[in-house]
Amino acid sequence: MKKRLILWCAVLMGALILGATPSLAFTIAGLVRQPLNLTSSDLARMESLNVRVNEVTGDKQFHGVFTYRGVPLRTLLDLASIQKEESAFPKPFDLAVVVKNKEGRTAILSWGEIFHRNGSEVLVAFAAEPEVPRHVKNCGDCHGREVYEPALNQLKRSVGFPKLIVVGDFFTDRNIEDIVSIDVVEMNKRAEKKQMKGPLFSPRFTVTDGKGKAVEVGDLNGYRRSEGMVRQVSEGLGYHGIKQVGGVPLADILEKAGVSPDADSVVLASSIDNYRILLSFGELYLNPDGRRVLVADTIAGKPIKEGKFTLFFPDDLSSDRTAKALNKIEVISLKDRSKIFVIGMGCADANLIALQAISYMGKADVFIAPEDLQKRFAKYMGDKPVLFDPFKGMFRGFRKDGSTPDKAAEESRRLQHEKAGQLVKEALKAGKNVAILEYGDPTIYAPWRGWLDGDLMDRVEIVPGLSAFNAANAMIRQNLMCQGGSLVLTSPKALREDPDLLRAVQTRGDTVAIFMGLHEAESLSRLLLAHYPPSTPLQIVYKAGYSNSSHRVQSTVGELVQTAAKDNELHLAMIYVGPCLK
Incomplete structure (x- = not known):
């Protein structure tokens, strides 16, 4: 009994300290007007709400039951103000939101599952309190210690904040901790909007698996059919009644086409006129509502006249993601090769840095930076590791001094360059994005060019900076x-x-x-x-x-x-x- 009481006290102590765990800074960047850099302290000053989550991942592992306090991701994205680049399809329905943590894990959400659902469905949490069973003192009456202690220990674990919470997911694989970046990205930027005359119609649609395999679907025979009610509520036109639709769950069509769920990929559905809808695999396979996303061929028991096939989202609060005359379903991987970001940090005062530079710092996993830049921009770098300071120790020879070194100095510099390049290669091989923070304009008299091999240049993205x-x-x-x-x-x-x-x-x-x-x-x-x-x-x-x-x-x-x-x-x-x- 005494041991059980000690365990009970330990769990309660964990409840008191979970919300006080030191947190990382994270950035919101990509297709936004105003990139943001926030911490859990910033979130705590915003209007927030509580949600309870039973955390069980897809591998059937239990990670505790917690009540999280957080800010809706929708609120944060509204603050950053999503803005698509110039595009033939100006609507946001084909946008993905990629959340990344300090270990490099990602969670992908569609724009629709954030903005066409209630804000409480997806949060960025800054505090948590474990939900301790009321009869925890009697656990030994039903189970052995080897059963109940691991479960209770999950309630005492340290939670890494900020943490993404996707409330509707049955399996909580997307609830990643210690997030460092939230990036808004667009699919198929070059796709052109087609001007169609008369009613839209596509006699078939094609499913591509992202690996070169394509399956053409001209009818839904051979699939297990499903029926559903769809509320027609458009943000522009308002309420237009309820429709009884019949068809096949999109998940079944993907499965029959040989597509397996992939956390690093998205599904992009396009109409014959290139009206595009993006779905995450999480909303299809982790959220139980995903089974209700239908490719329909009937309305009220009759064949659909306009389009033949229509993609419906019965559980969306708006019907604007409905895709008529469905023509194409693509699986697109968002798992890019790791990259090298050469970021111009401005020539002096911190207020001379460009917004794009802040965005790219959020995408980085490791940094190469002089000590003074590390201090001035620590808020944006967070706790991410620094590989080396190019102006210190063995890299002292990298300064923009223009002097002519002797042979010994040249050999020393060659070895320094070789070692620097090797450190970068090791980081890239580990799947990490490397950010090189450069003074001023990173293309003018920039020392980084001396130690990046030619075979790495195709990994480089240069972010412009204000020069002296x-x-x-x-x-x-x-x-x-x-x-x-x-x-x-x-x-x-x-x-x-x-x-x-x-x-x-x-x-x-x-x-x-x-x-x-x-x-x-x-x-x-x-x-x-x-x-x-x-x-x-x-x-x-x-x-x-x-x-x-x-x-x-x-x-x-x-x-x-x-x-x-x-x-x-x-x-x-x-x-x-x-x-x-x-």
């Missing part, structure tokens, strides 16, 4: 192309290797913007004086983009060395030369 060049231009506030019509970006090393370039630029009156020039001001001065009169206007912009320390100095080519010597900064500066700087 852009911020410096804003500080100069002049037309930098007032004479020759060109603006040349370069470095001292490039100018030394191509003196004809500098000669041509000077002749045309173009402006030259020089990166990484201050630490070799004397040699740069000699190079410029070989082509420019000493009185040629020159400006140095220091720490462009740093609101508390940026400044601009007006000078001339002849005074470059003396002007540079007055400031201790040797790296964070842009040098501009040309007659437009008067």
Whole structure:
């Protein structure tokens, strides 16, 4: 009895601490106007609700009974404001919402199961309380310890927040913990909307399994038929009565076509005019209502005149996902190869970062980032691991310094590049997305190109960032192309290797913007004086983009060395030369 009392107290203690478990930050990104970065603390300040969930996964494993407190995912997506890219099909019915946790597990939902159901059906939870059986002290009267203790231990487990809760699923495989990203994605962006004359009609539809196999269905003979009542309530046209429809569950049609449930795939159903409806495998196979999604060929016992086959969702609160003249059913995998995101983080202050950069940080599993970027953007990185700091230790040689190393330094750098590339390859092999956080514009004098092998470049996506060049231009506030019509970006090393370039630029009156020039001001001065009169206007912009320390100095080519010597900064500066700087 004493042991049972101790166990009971331990379970109650677990109830008190579950809601206080430290949580990760997660992002909402993809096809949204306003990417969001939130934590459980942020969710706790929003209007929330409680739901009880009996957690049993598809492998028949019990994971406890909890009352979760959370915010409807629909509310969060409304805050982020879903916005499709330019598309021939502007409606959101073909959108998927991909939720990912820190271990790389994903849960996929369709737009329809979030927005055409009550908001309480899908939550992002920030706290939980276990539902402890009232007669737990008597468990030993019915079962052995080996039976009841594992079940009770599930009530004491630490729950990882934020956690996705899909209330309607019988098996709770989509209730993933420690979520780090919610991404809104679109299928078949290039599909064109067909303008059809007269009533829509398609005599058959094709089912493709995503692996090259296709099955054509011209009638529903040979299937076990099902009947259902459908409420016709459109968001645009309102209530239009109830229909008795007959047909075959979509799940049965997929099964007969050889399609197996796949948590990483979706089903896209299209009408003859490319009206598209997306379904998740979860809503078809984990939610009991999925058996009621019908491909119908009769209404009120009579063949359907418009279309022959119509896809109905009897349990949706709106009938707008009805697809008439069904023409195609496709299985589409959303399991992409892991990628490398090279993200431009802006040149200075954190407020110069682009929204797209925040979105892509949410998609990353691991980071490569300098220490100061890790500190400034810790909120968006969360607790995701950092592979290395490219400006520290063995990667010190990666700085944008433009210097010419000796043979020993070259060999050291080669080994550094090799090791860096190997770390990236190992992360990709483990299925992780790697984000390289770069200062400014990641395509200009970017060190990451030195240690990514050519065979990895097809994995790279570059996210643009605001360069020091852009911020410096804003500080100069002049037309930098007032004479020759060109603006040349370069470095001292490039100018030394191509003196004809500098000669041509000077002749045309173009402006030259020089990166990484201050630490070799004397040699740069000699190079410029070989082509420019000493009185040629020159400006140095220091720490462009740093609101508390940026400044601009007006000078001339002849005074470059003396002007540079007055400031201790040797790296964070842009040098501009040309007659437009008067």
